[in-house]
Amino acid sequence: MKRKSLILLLALMSVLCANALERVPVWSKGxxxxxxxxxxxxxxxxxGKEGFNADKHRIAYLEWGExxxxxxxxxxxxxxxxxxxxxxxxDVGLIKMWREELTKLGFQTVNFVYRTPRPVGLPIYQxxxxxxxxxxxxxxxEARKRGYDPEKIGVISMSAGSHLxxxxxxxxxxxxxxxxxxxxxxxxxxxxxxxxxxxxVTTDAETGSPAIRDGxxxxxxxxxxxxxxxxxCPMTLHHGGMxxxxxxxxxxxxxxxxxxxxxxxxxxxxxxxxxxxxxxxxVDFMHQIGVMGELEKEVSIMERYTxxxxxxxxxxxDIWPEGRMPDKQEHQCKPYIEWHMPKNLxxxxxxxxxxxxxxxxxxxxxxxxxxVRRRLNELGVTVVTMKYRTPRPxxxxxxxxxxxxxxxxxxxxxxxxxxxAAYGLDPNNIGIMGSSxxxxxxxxxxxxxxxxxxxPIDNVDKLPCxxxxxxxIYPAYALTDGADENNTTRGNADSAVLVxxxxxxxxxxxxxxxxxxxxxxxxxxxxxxxxxxRSMGIQCELHTLAHRGHCFQNFASPDTGSYKFVDHVCQxxxxxxxxx
Numbered sequence: 001m002k003r004k005s006l007i008l009l010l011a012l013m014s015v016l017c018a019n020a021l022e023r024v025p026v027w028s029k030g031x032x033x034x035x036x037x038x039x040x041x042x043x044x045x046x047x048g049k050e051g052f053n054a055d056k057h058r059i060a061y062l063e064w065g066e067x068x069x070x071x072x073x074x075x076x077x078x079x080x081x082x083x084x085x086x087x088x089x090x091d092v093g094l095i096k097m098w099r100e101e102l103t104k105l106g107f108q109t110v111n112f113v114y115r116t117p118r119p120v121g122l123p124i125y126q127x128x129x130x131x132x133x134x135x136x137x138x139x140x141x142e143a144r145k146r147g148y149d150p151e152k153i154g155v156i157s158m159s160a161g162s163h164l165x166x167x168x169x170x171x172x173x174x175x176x177x178x179x180x181x182x183x184x185x186x187x188x189x190x191x192x193x194x195x196x197x198x199x200x201v202t203t204d205a206e207t208g209s210p211a212i213r214d215g216x217x218x219x220x221x222x223x224x225x226x227x228x229x230x231x232x233c234p235m236t237l238h239h240g241g242m243x244x245x246x247x248x249x250x251x252x253x254x255x256x257x258x259x260x261x262x263x264x265x266x267x268x269x270x271x272x273x274x275x276x277x278x279x280x281x282x283v284d285f286m287h288q289i290g291v292m293g294e295l296e297k298e299v300s301i302m303e304r305y306t307x308x309x310x311x312x313x314x315x316x317x318d319i320w321p322e323g324r325m326p327d328k329q330e331h332q333c334k335p336y337i338e339w340h341m342p343k344n345l346x347x348x349x350x351x352x353x354x355x356x357x358x359x360x361x362x363x364x365x366x367x368x369x370x371x372v373r374r375r376l377n378e379l380g381v382t383v384v385t386m387k388y389r390t391p392r393p394x395x396x397x398x399x400x401x402x403x404x405x406x407x408x409x410x411x412x413x414x415x416x417x418x419x420x421a422a423y424g425l426d427p428n429n430i431g432i433m434g435s436s437x438x439x440x441x442x443x444x445x446x447x448x449x450x451x452x453x454x455x456p457i458d459n460v461d462k463l464p465c466x467x468x469x470x471x472x473i474y475p476a477y478a479l480t481d482g483a484d485e486n487n488t489t490r491g492n493a494d495s496a497v498l499v500x501x502x503x504x505x506x507x508x509x510x511x512x513x514x515x516x517x518x519x520x521x522x523x524x525x526x527x528x529x530x531x532x533x534r535s536m537g538i539q540c541e542l543h544t545l546a547h548r549g550h551c552f553q554n555f556a557s558p559d560t561g562s563y564k565f566v567d568h569v570c571q572x573x574x575x576x577x578x579x580x
Contacts, residue, residue, distance in 0.1 A: 021111075026060040026134045033177040034127050039115040041131075043082065044090045058115075060131035062138060065099045065109035067147065072106035074292050076152035077139060079190070080111045081132075083159025085199070086124045086208065087117045091158050094276055098156055105283065106292065108148050110139060114164070123225070124200070124208040125160075129167050129176040136168060137186040152291065154192040158276050159245065162198035166253065169193040169235055171227040192291060193235040196276035201226075201249025215246025216535060222252045228260060234546060236265035236285040240272030241539045248534075251527055254544070258524065259492045263289060263546040264517060265561075268530060270510065270539035281543065284561040288546050295557040305371035305566065310378040315339040319386075319411050326407055326454040327399060332389040335408040337415065338364065339384050340373055341423070346380025348426035349577035350416055352467075354386040354409075356436025356476070359401045361390045367554050368435040368473065371566050379570060381577065382425055386412050388441070400501070402437070402477075406444045407453045410465040413445065418460050429578050431469040433569070436521065436550065439475025443529065446470035446511055448503040466507040469576040471569060474515045474550055478502075478525035491524025498528060504536065511540045512572040514565070516548035541572060 026032075035058070040047060042057040068074075080098050084090035099109045114131040118124045136153065143150035157165035167176075172189035179185075205211040206223040213220060237254055239247035247268055257264040265285050269277045286292050319335040320326075337352075355368040363369070364385040373383045388408040393399035413430065420427035434442040449466035456462065476482065481489045481496040489496050511533070513526035523544045530542045545552055545561045556562035 022064040024062045024064070024138070026062060026131055026138060028181065031180040032059055033130050033180070034119060034122060036119050036127070038117060039119065039127065041113050041115050042089070043092050043095070043113060044084070044088050045092045047088065060112070060114045060135065062135055063111040063113065064146075065103055065111070067108060068103050068106045072104070073147070074106035075147075075149045076106070076154065076291055077108040077110065077143070077146070077148045078102050079135065079139060079153065079155045080109060081155055081157035081161035081165055082113070083157070083161040083197075083199070084116060086128060086160045089113050089116060089161075091161070094158055101279065102156070108146055118208065125163060125167065125225070126176070128164050132164050132168050133172070133176045133188040134183070136172075136188040136190060137183050140188075141183060141186050151191055153190050154194065154286070154291065155190055156194040156196070156282070158196045159199045159274065162195045163200045165193050165195050166198055166201065166226055169195070170232045171225070171229060172231045173229040174227050189231040190233055192233050192286070192289060194238075194282040194285070195235055195250070196238045197240065197243055197245060197274055198237070198249055198253070199245035201253060202246055205245065205249070210244035211246035211249070215248030220248075222249070222256065226253075228256055232257070232260060232262055234263040234289055236267065236282055236546070238267045238276065238278045238282065239269070240275055240277060241268055241270045241534060242273045245274060248531065251531055254527065255492055255524065258490065258517070264544070265546050266527065266542060266544045268540070268542040270541045281561060284559065284564065285546055287559045288548075288561065295560070298555040298557050299563070300555055301371050301553050301565070302367050305374045308374060308377075310342055310344075310374065312341045312343040315341070317415065319408050319415065321458070324457045327393065327397065327404055329389070329393050329397065329404065331391060331394065332404060333387065335387055335389050337384050337386050337412050339382065339423075340377055341382055342377040342380050344380050345382065345424070347577045348424065349429035349431070350382050350384060350420060350425055351376055351573055352384045352386060352412065352416060352430065352432045354388060354434050354438050354441070356434065356438040357390060358476070359390055359392045359405060359437045362388055362438065367551075368438065372433070372569050375566050375570050376573065379574060381573070382423070384412070384416050402441060402444060402501070403453065405441050409441055409445050410449070410453050411461070413465040413467060414460045414463045417463050417465075426578060428468070430467050431471065431573060431576055432467050433471035433473070434475075435473035436476045439472040440477040442470045442472045442511075443475055443478060443502055447508045448501065448505060449507045450505040451503045464507075467509050469509050469573075470511040471572065472511055472513045472526060472529075473569075474519050474521055474552070475513070475525050475529070476521035478529055479522070482521060482525065487520055487522060491522035491528065496524065496528075498532060504532065508533065508536065508538060510538050512569070513540065513542040514568070515544045516550060516552040517544045517546050518549045519552075521550055543568070
């Protein structure tokens with residue numbers, strides 16, 4: 001019996017050892033720079049335990065997770081970095097979730113626990129940055145032993161930990177400390193970063209407070225502690241629109257990465273405060289940049305959404321009564337709307353959709369319209385598609401490129417509002433969606449509904465033409481450097497500002513923006529519009545996609561944000577609709 005008991009005990013100990021997380025100190029004894037007696041290196045769950053001995057937890061450490069299963073191993077390592085205002089390392093649950101989910105996805109994980117609280121007499125981040133550079137060197141040095149590529153090291157972070165992640169991502173060529181041993185000959189750059197809710201990024205917050213002026217002001221910039229050197233890596237930035245640690249910090253970092261032509265994503269979540277959001281989008285980003293293996297073959301979106309079975313009927317209507325069309329141009333097509341009624345109506349809300357085409361043409365049955373229309377019908381939503389007047393008005397007319405299309409849109413919204421009740425729908429629950437030039441047109445509809453584009457012709461025109469939400473898909477012509485189609489600075493320069501036709505009146509509605517990071521019709525069109533709306537107190541959602549250009553959804557690889565385009569758009573729209 002004793003022998004059997006011993007065997008069982010040994011077996012149990014073996015299991016416990018196999019599941020235990022291995023801790024390794026970052027600094028050798030006596031080598032840690034800027035030691036301060038009030039600092040410890042411990043997560044808050046451990047530091048809060050009865051009997052915690054601070055003297056045994058003075059040195060920053062790495063806590064290695066289990067090795068991923070061979071069937072999913074992607075030859076990469078993720079460093080996990082908690083937030084806590086540089087006062088502690090508090091994101092215990094988040095670190096646990098990241099470790100579990102990333103291990104399932106094939107990553108070797110390692111939790112990095114740095115020194116806190118903030119050092120005295122030094123920048124708030126200094127000792128953590130020293131620990132961080134040393135930690136990255138150790139992770140790179142361990143690559144061969146632990147079985148991952150030393151040039152496939154990423155970080156995922158939160159809050160103050162994201163401030164530290166930005167230092168590691170942008171400033172690896174600036175030594176945080178003087179060399180202490182041979183390990184410091186190992187490079188300390190990282191290869192990509194997933195940055196959640198970075199704190200202290202702007203100059204109105206860099207001393208360690210929430211953003212005093214909310215990240216706005218002509219004298220508010222990115223803190224100069226971020227060097228944006230030659231080893232600055234691709235990253236995805238995630239931020240809540242209501243965060244007191246201003247999301248403008250993330251938009252400014254994104255803009256700087258675009259200036260440097262470094263692939264990046266920006267994900268902004270409306271009505272969200274301080275927190276980590278969009279883990280699934282971070283995974284999509286890592287797929288897109290090749291961290292998780294080669295991308296699968298791209299698939300046509302039209303081949304994935306082929307069925308109109310969810311539609312009960314289609315009704316076609318001219319937008320203008322005969323002989324009453326304003327600014328008629330003989331070379332332009334005839335505008336109309338089509339109602340697409342779902343078989344199983346689940347909401348009284350209505351979505352209007354139209355395509356792009358540079359204001360030279362537009363196709364209400366193409367890939368920018370039909371897939372979303374079909375999916376919304378499946379979800380029980382009434383969709384109205386629109387064909388607006390193109391090509392552009394003749395130069396002799398003196399009209400801007402968008403004027404006749406804008407007239408058509410305002411009239412179409414009024415028509416839909418006037419008929420909604422007859423179809424059992426809500427005339428005050430209407431959204432619009434357009435792509436490219438159609439995205440510019442959507443911005444006109446969202447921001448300038450109180451601006452009259454034509455004289456009233458009948459009772460329909462007594463109705464307002466405001467909407468309750470908009471969806472802008474890679475909107476073109478939104479900034480002055482692209483209004484004439486030259487796109488000289490891709491929207492990155494201070495001189496590239498929003499075009500004057502957007503009134504941003506008191507009826508301006510919230511929006512969803514989706515844009516390719518590599519789009520010649522620059523992603524900054526969407527970003528700067530988002531910044532403007534936030535300054536007005538309007539919460540919008542925004543997502544950019546790394547390595548993706550114009551029409552990113554037309555052909556896309558599975559497991560990427562581009563492939564999930566329809567689901568993401570419909571998720572936003574369903575959130576805006578008032579359900580029955």
